[in-house]
Amino acid sequence: MRLSNVTAIFLACLTLAGCAANSRPATVQAGRPSEETTGSVAQSAVPVPAADIGDVAAQAAPPQETLAWAGSIPQPQAFAPASRTVGAPVPSDRPIAMLSPDKPEMGTAPQTRSQIYSYGFRDAKPINFGSISPRKLAVHGVDVSRWQAEIDWERLRRQGANFAYIKATDGGDHLDPMFKKNWRRAKEAGLKRGAYHFFYWCRTAGEQADWFIRNVPKEAGALPPVIDVEWNGESSCKRRPSRERVLEKMQVFMDKLERHYGQRPIIYTAPDFYRDNLKGAFLDYPFWLRSVAAHPSKVYPKRKWVFWQYSGSGLSHGVDGRIDLNVFHGDEGDWHDWVASR
Structure with missing residues (x-):
């Protein structure tokens, strides 16, 4: 063959190879799960599966933090911290009044009242809360993540778990490897x-x-949905933004979720983060407060709350190791009304 023909054949092969490579569906294997821990920090010795994040493009390195907004926004919203916090209506003591924004319905759910199971948990580090013990409240629940590994949801419910908050995501590219299974099994139970x-x-x-x-x-x-905001010394991210920046970022995140899910997100937080950033802010948002040594009224004065995380050392049938324990702020009637309003 002449040299020009060889060159032409070689270039044609390269072109075909490139087309074949580009025709394959893009896939990515989940990386090592995030090292973040929240609530129950004791890691399970039981191996958990790698996260299945589906058929997505390869993850890029975290972008530089220049603008709070990322991705397409259905409708622009200007952030004005003062207008969302200063002068906002203070919700009443009844938790029902805290979560009643006018939002579109997501669909029709059967309005049946589920059975309420009474408190049956134990605690590895019990606290005497006195006359304001969480045990005096009617509706208890748990929050879980991959650290609880395999959960027997039926046994956990009979032990007193009437609701569960399940770890789904952290950051912009980590999916809890047990989320999909826990999400499905909790509903089945x-x-x-x-x-x-x-x-x-x-x-x-x-x-x-x-x-x-x-x-x-x-x-x-x-x-x-819940946004979990706290300072975590174990995180690879050591950044601690200013209070103003914290409130701005939270507002962006919560606005986007509220538009999508039709429900105002709940803010979960811990005492030190609340003191640094959230005191007096987001008065028109529901809160879930961590307070494992005293009643929330003592740790978060004047803050209204819907859920109280009162223990990070709970023990229960259906779970190996410790689990976070929570309680709803209200009686059984309040709970049923609140759930129906969702």
């Missing part, structure tokens, strides 16, 4: 359940909201 996102301060708020929306189903009857 008859628990009311919702999903929570652990917020990274080194990722954009819009990017994190998009990741949560991508992985958490929009289902009628699900509890409101």
Whole structure:
């Protein structure tokens, strides 16, 4: 053959190879699960599966934090911290009044009242809360993540878990490897359940909201989504933004979730983060407060709450190791009314 023919054949082969490579579906293997831990920090010795994040494009390195918004926004919203916090109506003591924004319905869910199972948990580090003990409240529940490994949801419910918040995502690219299974099994066992996102301060708020929306189903009857905001010394992200920046990022994330799910997100937080950033802020949002040594009224004065995480060392049938214990702020009637309003 002449040299020109050889060259032409060689170039044609390269072109065909490139087309064949580009015709394959893009796939990505989940990386090592995030090292973030929240609530129950004791890691299970039982291996858990790698996260299945579906058929997605390869994950890029975290973007530089220049703008809070990331991704396409259905409708622009300007952030004005003062207008959302200063002068906002203070919700009443009844938890029902805290979560009644006018939002579109997601679908029709059967309005049947589920059985309430009474408290049956034990605690590895019991606290005497005195006359304001969480045991005096009627509706208890749990929050879980991959660290609880395999859960017997039927036994856990009979032990007193009437609701469950399940770890779904953290940051902009981590999916809890047990989320899909826990989400399905909790519903099958008859628990009311919702999903929570652990917020990274080194990722954009819009990017994190998009990741949560991508992985958490929009289902009628699900509890409101939760944004978990706290300082975590174990995180690879050591950034601690200013209070103003924290409130801005949270607002961006919560606005996006509220538009998508039709429910105002719940804010989960811990005492130190609340003191640094949230005191006096987001008065028109429901709160889930961690307070494992005293009643929330002592740790978060004047803050209204819907859920109280009162223990990180709970023990229960159906779970190996410790589990976070929570309680709803109200009686059984309040609970049924609140769930129906979702």
